[in-house]
Amino acid sequence: DTAVSQTPKYLVTQMGNDKSIKCEQNLGHDTMYWYKQDSKKFLKIMFSYNNKELIINETVPNRFSPKSPDKAHLNLHINSLELGDSAVYFCASSRRSGRQETQYFGPGTRLLVL
Amino acid sequence: LAKTTQPISMDSYEGQEVNITCSHNNIATNDYITWYQQFPSQGPRFIIQGYKTKVTNEVASLFIPADRKSSTLSLPRVSLSDTAVYYCLVGPLTSGNTGKLIFGQGTTLQVKP
Numbered sequence: 265d266t267a268v269s270q271t272p273k274y275l276v277t278q279m280g281n282d283k284s285i286k287c288e289q290n291l292g293h294d295t296m297y298w299y300k301q302d303s304k305k306f307l308k309i310m311f312s313y314n315n316k317e318l319i320i321n322e323t324v325p326n327r328f329s330p331k332s333p334d335k336a337h338l339n340l341h342i343n344s345l346e347l348g349d350s351a352v353y354f355c356a357s358s359r360r361s362g363r364q365e366t367q368y369f370g371p372g373t374r375l376l377v378l
Numbered sequence: 379l380a381k382t383t384q385p386i387s388m389d390s391y392e393g394q395e396v397n398i399t400c401s402h403n404n405i406a407t408n409d410y411i412t413w414y415q416q417f418p419s420q421g422p423r424f425i426i427q428g429y430k431t432k433v434t435n436e437v438a439s440l441f442i443p444a445d446r447k448s449s450t451l452s453l454p455r456v457s458l459s460d461t462a463v464y465y466c467l468v469g470p471l472t473s474g475n476t477g478k479l480i481f482g483q484g485t486t487l488q489v490k491p
Binding site for chain 1: 429483
């Protein structure tokens with residue numbers, strides 16, 4: 265069973281379009297994240313969502329908005345897509361056990377904006 | 379914010395021990411150090427996490443000196459399947475501290491036969 269799943273796996277779209285990426289975790293975790301990985305393999309955290317509290321990385325444009333219908337889902341909506349949005353987007357969830365916190369990542373969504 | 383620096387790439391041979399060092403000069407008192415492994419077309423996978431001294435699990439060891447300004451991931455007897463990108467992450471454990479979780483650029487480890 266997949267722990268963290270994302271759909272779609274690939275997304276090709278035109279500039280200016282609005283798109284959404286879905287994420288679901290079946291691990292019962294309280295915190296979920298969205299990351300962006302660019303062509304140089306840098307992983308940058310975009311958002312985290314913990315018990316209905318959204319924490320935003322201030323460097324993320326407001327065209328990006330996370331939506332969480334319930335604790336197991338954190339979807340990413342992107343308005344007015346730009347060429348620079350092309351990247352791999354990873355969803356993750358985490359649990360804390362004592363003094364250790366482990367993040368579990370999804371397989372990624374490869375977004376290409378033309 | 380703690381910024382991390384890692385070597386961009388490393389080569390090794392099967393059966394050797396590999397040590398990858400991450401520098402984090404501005405690490406904060408409540409920051410932990412976590413290492414992740416990423417294979418092509420997959421999401422990162424947790425390897426090990428520590429705060430100070432030495433941590434060991436079934437796949438790796440993590441060495442953290444007293445000043446905590448660097449850490450070294452040690453992979454014993456690597457195999458071809460250990461070829462991957464390894465990321466050092468520094469940040470507080472408290473869930474949801476967005477913006478305070480900084481991944482390094484990653485070290486691409488190539489294991490040769």
